[in-house]
Amino acid sequence: MIAAHGLTARFGATLAVDGVSFSIAAGEAFGIVGESGSGKSTVLRVIAGLHAHWSGTLELDGVPQSPRRLRPGGAAQMVFQDPYGSLHPRHTVDRALAEPLAVHGIAAAAERIADALADVGLAREHRFRYPHQLSGGQRQRVAIARALILAPRLVLLDEPTSALDAPVQAEILALLQRLRREQRLAYVLVSHNLAVVAALCERVAVMREGRFVEELAVADLRAGRAEEPYTRQLIEASRGYRRR
Amino acid sequence: MTGALLEIADLRIRFAGAGEVVRGVGFALGRERLGIVGETGSGKSLTARAILKLLPRGAAMSATRLAFDGIDLLATGERAMRALRGRRLGLVLQDPRFSLNPAMSIGRQIEEAWRAHRAGSRREARDKALALLEAVRIREPQRVHGLYPHQVSGGMGQRAMIAMMLAPDPDLLIADEPTSALDVSVQGQVLSVLDEEVSRRGMGLILISHDLALVRSFCDRVLVMRQGEIVESCAAAALASASHPYTRCLLAAQAELLA
Ligand SMILES: Nc1ncnc2c1ncn2[C@@H]1O[C@H](COP(=O)(O)OP(=O)(O)O)[C@@H](O)[C@H]1O
Ligand SMILES: Nc1ncnc2c1ncn2[C@@H]1O[C@H](COP(=O)(O)OP(=O)(O)O)[C@@H](O)[C@H]1O
Ligand SMILES: [Mg+2]
Ligand SMILES: [Mg+2]
Numbered sequence A: 001m002i003a004a005h006g007l008t009a010r011f012g013a014t015l016a017v018d019g020v021s022f023s024i025a026a027g028e029a030f031g032i033v034g035e036s037g038s039g040k041s042t043v044l045r046v047i048a049g050l051h052a053h054w055s056g057t058l059e060l061d062g063v064p065q066s067p068r069r070l071r072p073g074g075a076a077q078m079v080f081q082d083p084y085g086s087l088h089p090r091h092t093v094d095r096a097l098a099e100p101l102a103v104h105g106i107a108a109a110a111e112r113i114a115d116a117l118a119d120v121g122l123a124r125e126h127r128f129r130y131p132h133q134l135s136g137g138q139r140q141r142v143a144i145a146r147a148l149i150l151a152p153r154l155v156l157l158d159e160p161t162s163a164l165d166a167p168v169q170a171e172i173l174a175l176l177q178r179l180r181r182e183q184r185l186a187y188v189l190v191s192h193n194l195a196v197v198a199a200l201c202e203r204v205a206v207m208r209e210g211r212f213v214e215e216l217a218v219a220d221l222r223a224g225r226a227e228e229p230y231t232r233q234l235i236e237a238s239r240g241y242r243r244r
Numbered sequence B: 001m002t003g004a005l006l007e008i009a010d011l012r013i014r015f016a017g018a019g020e021v022v023r024g025v026g027f028a029l030g031r032e033r034l035g036i037v038g039e040t041g042s043g044k045s046l047t048a049r050a051i052l053k054l055l056p057r058g059a060a061m062s063a064t065r066l067a068f069d070g071i072d073l074l075a076t077g078e079r080a081m082r083a084l085r086g087r088r089l090g091l092v093l094q095d096p097r098f099s100l101n102p103a104m105s106i107g108r109q110i111e112e113a114w115r116a117h118r119a120g121s122r123r124e125a126r127d128k129a130l131a132l133l134e135a136v137r138i139r140e141p142q143r144v145h146g147l148y149p150h151q152v153s154g155g156m157g158q159r160a161m162i163a164m165m166l167a168p169d170p171d172l173l174i175a176d177e178p179t180s181a182l183d184v185s186v187q188g189q190v191l192s193v194l195d196e197e198v199s200r201r202g203m204g205l206i207l208i209s210h211d212l213a214l215v216r217s218f219c220d221r222v223l224v225m226r227q228g229e230i231v232e233s234c235a236a237a238a239l240a241s242a243s244h245p246y247t248r249c250l251l252a253a254q255a256e257l258l259a
Helices: A042-046 A093-103 A111-121 A136-148 A166-183 A194-200 A217-224 A227-238 B046-052 B078-087 B108-117 B120-133 B140-147 B152-165 B184-201 B210-219 B236-241 B245-258
Strands: A001-012 A014-024 A029-034 A054-060 A076-079 A155-156 A187-189 A202-208 A211-217 B006-014 B019-029 B034-036 B060-064 B065-068 B089-092 B172-176 B205-210 B221-226 B229-235
Touching: A001 A029, A001 A042, A001 A194, A014 A042, A014 A054, A014 A202, A014 A211, A029 A042, A029 A194, A042 A054, A042 A155, A042 A187, A076 A136, A093 A111, A093 A136, A111 A136, A136 A166, A155 B089, A166 A194, A166 B245, A187 A194, A187 A227, A194 A217, A194 A227, A194 B245, A202 A217, A202 A227, A211 A217, B006 B046, B019 B205, B019 B229, B034 B046, B034 B210, B046 B065, B046 B172, B046 B205, B078 B089, B108 B120, B108 B140, B108 B152, B120 B140, B120 B152, B184 B205, B184 B210, B205 B210, B210 B236, B210 B245, B221 B236, B221 B245, B229 B236, B229 B245, B236 B245
Parallel strands: A029 A187, A029 A202, A076 A155, A155 A187, B034 B205, B034 B221, B089 B172, B172 B205
Antiparallel strands: A001 A014, A001 A054, A202 A211, B006 B019, B006 B060, B006 B065, B221 B229
């Protein structure tokens, strides 16, 4: 699904991603965890074709990508942390979902929109609402529906629950789990929160200052079986303070 | 409740346009460690700032009781508040870069904090500052004393900030997300400095955080805030059997990792 080798990305003089390599099979859920500024979002943006200043090799579905060639949309879709920022404030839910279909010349839009809304647990009456008429969780459901409406096989999730209240976070995580199972999706999930990554992924890369310092199975993460001191620090910190 | 270090009853804070954002908060604090946990926007920082009467412009506050060591803060003027703040009440904020004075060396800032409330010579102030830097485990106090805030790392800046707040020997320290802006590699160090100094001096501590695991492991008692209200108040050790659905949800989110 994805094979990346020596992926490097810059913002001017800032080296945001520094030689990262990983591969993801179809249907797999891969997490990238790390502190703020470590380069997680930039990795996703390179995969999504939203950031052009990169080098290294990147294959999506066996097709080599180049920073300059525009990617045909549809194969990979992205969901951001803040759905308020990614939904147009003056477009209804219906219009937000119709747009990607129109761009790709897909027919039977009305039915697909109804199906997509049902898939993410939204009611029919939400279809003609504006973003400000929805709760944070409902907006994130719309963003997920919009990502799924083109039937992608890969979904890139950037802190998809970080802006939400805890009970809503749990609902959205459960929704993402169910959708992955039903639609056989592959995920790349980025989060600063180990628990979120552990809830959704099988394998995790720990990112620090643009590099992957360690890649490990979630089972090993849960059991505290990490090789790198930095990974252990992250695990310890997520468990609270230990008095010495 | 008499003899409490801090008493708050029915604290309310509102902003024109935003409505009431702290809605009837009340608790009492002894010389203990109280954690306030809740998500961003739940009203933790405003509650802390209300205790110091340092609310942002536009905030309207009311309470039926707000007392520190028996002093009615509602009836205390700005001058007297300033004296209390520097001396008996300390505040450690999230990012040391915004709370340290960029134009003064770290050592001087600690000296000033000490001298503001103690009659003592320059010499004594310097010795005290060096001792405090050592207490917060800064390895070369002599050197760091002369550095400016921009010349030190985030973790060192935060420890310097704690040293400054400890200088006047306060009775109550309020730490608002004291490690959230720091790399995970230094968070533990800053927390253990705070832990040791609070125990050694026997002062009261309010630790504010969005991190339930931290608050639960660091504090004696925990308040859970949501949308401007306290929804749960219990001993840290009793959190596992907390009954409020919201608290249960926070606990479940954390358990996800350990499951
Ligand atoms: N638009 C941008 N312009 C300049 N620098 C950026 C931009 N976006 C990110 N960066 C820098 O790239 C690095 C990695 O950022 P990012 O990928 O957003 O990290 P993360 O998602 O892990 O918080 C950081 O040093 C950040 O400051
Ligand atoms: N200066 C301000 N003007 C208007 N609203 C504010 C201001 N400061 C805080 N608020 C609002 O008050 C609420 C509580 O804020 P705060 O106490 O900072 O929350 P927390 O520290 O728990 O994240 C939030 O909804 C916030 O948007
Ligand atoms: Mg990011
Ligand atoms: Mg706050």
